[in-house]
Amino acid sequence: MSTLETSNFKDRDSGRSVPAIYPVDGSAKARCVYRQDTGVTFASFNISSFVDVAVGQTTTNFASAFQAAYGYALGAGSKGSSGIRFISSINDTTNSTDLLGWNSNAAADIIISAVLVGDLA
Amino acid sequence: MTTHLFDRLVASKSRLTPVQSQYRVVFENPDDPEACAAILVPDPNWLAAALAGGVLPPIAAYLRDQAKMAKWIAEHPGRSFSWSEVGGAEHPYADPIGPMSEEEAIEYLIKKDLPQQVWAVERNRPYFKIVRAEMVPADRSYRNAWRLAA
Numbered sequence: 059m060s061t062l063e064t065s066n067f068k069d070r071d072s073g074r075s076v077p078a079i080y081p082v083d084g085s086a087k088a089r090c091v092y093r094q095d096t097g098v099t100f101a102s103f104n105i106s107s108f109v110d111v112a113v114g115q116t117t118t119n120f121a122s123a124f125q126a127a128y129g130y131a132l133g134a135g136s137k138g139s140s141g142i143r144f145i146s147s148i149n150d151t152t153n154s155t156d157l158l159g160w161n162s163n164a165a166a167d168i169i170i171s172a173v174l175v176g177d178l179a
Numbered sequence: 180m181t182t183h184l185f186d187r188l189v190a191s192k193s194r195l196t197p198v199q200s201q202y203r204v205v206f207e208n209p210d211d212p213e214a215c216a217a218i219l220v221p222d223p224n225w226l227a228a229a230l231a232g233g234v235l236p237p238i239a240a241y242l243r244d245q246a247k248m249a250k251w252i253a254e255h256p257g258r259s260f261s262w263s264e265v266g267g268a269e270h271p272y273a274d275p276i277g278p279m280s281e282e283e284a285i286e287y288l289i290k291k292d293l294p295q296q297v298w299a300v301e302r303n304r305p306y307f308k309i310v311r312a313e314m315v316p317a318d319r320s321y322r323n324a325w326r327l328a329a
Contacts, residue, residue: 095319096317097218097312099222102224102225103224104185106222107220107222108219108222110219110220111214112322121184121222121235122183122270122271123270126260126261126263127260129261152248153245178271179267179270
């Protein structure tokens with residue numbers, strides 16, 4: 059594997075630039091598309107396992123841990139479903155987070171679509 | 180210097196086909212006796228990396244990191260943990276291990292992702308079982324009442 063070393067990326071036409079550290083630190087470090095009722099993983103990265111804790115509650119364990127328990131952000135939604143559905147997270151640690159699926163105001167098994175952004179350990 | 184685990188995961192995902200595990204781990208937490216049984220599902224990309232070898236660190240590196248984190252949290256109640264507080268984590272930079280069988284990979288995951296009180300402490304009954312995926316009920320009507328069968 060070869061490595062390109064640089065400190066800045068610059069667009070030739072517009073002249074706009076971004077430091078190399080920006081995509082390094084700003085890109086998603088973990089992601090998943092996971093169906094909570096069947097345990098099927100449609101897509102994933104940097105996840106070692108999912109734990110079905112209860113209806114609508116899934117622990118997502120990271121293969122490579124994040125730097126800090128409150129050092130990463132979750133962006134999430136529910137795929138392939140209509141109605142009011144959303145996802146929240148609890149029990150954040152550097153190694154895992156619990157993703158909660160909700161249908162209106164009740165816990166429900168949904169298809170979780172999530173990305174996690176932050177610095178790694 | 181050993182490549183960071185994240186970079187090894189990126190490389191392995193681009194060249195390996197995900198592997199769906201035929202196993203699940205059903206467990207209960209002895210510290211939370213009212214909770215229903217939980218089911219661990221191995222991630223397909225992680226399992227592919229485990230079977231291929233050359234990607235994952237030794238489980239001992241994770242366990243040392245867990246012990247370091249638990250000690251810091253116990254000594255600093257109410258504070259949020261960061262690896263910078265303890266001089267960094269070991270597992271991302273540990274030398275990768277060779278290929279595992281699927282059974283060895285499941286044992287590795289039990290140690291990595293299940294609470295230690297589930298598998299590391301000898302008790303009067305087992306608190307986890309490795310089962311085939313098809314043995315987990317598809318009907319989830321009473322999911323929050325599931326218990327580990329004796």
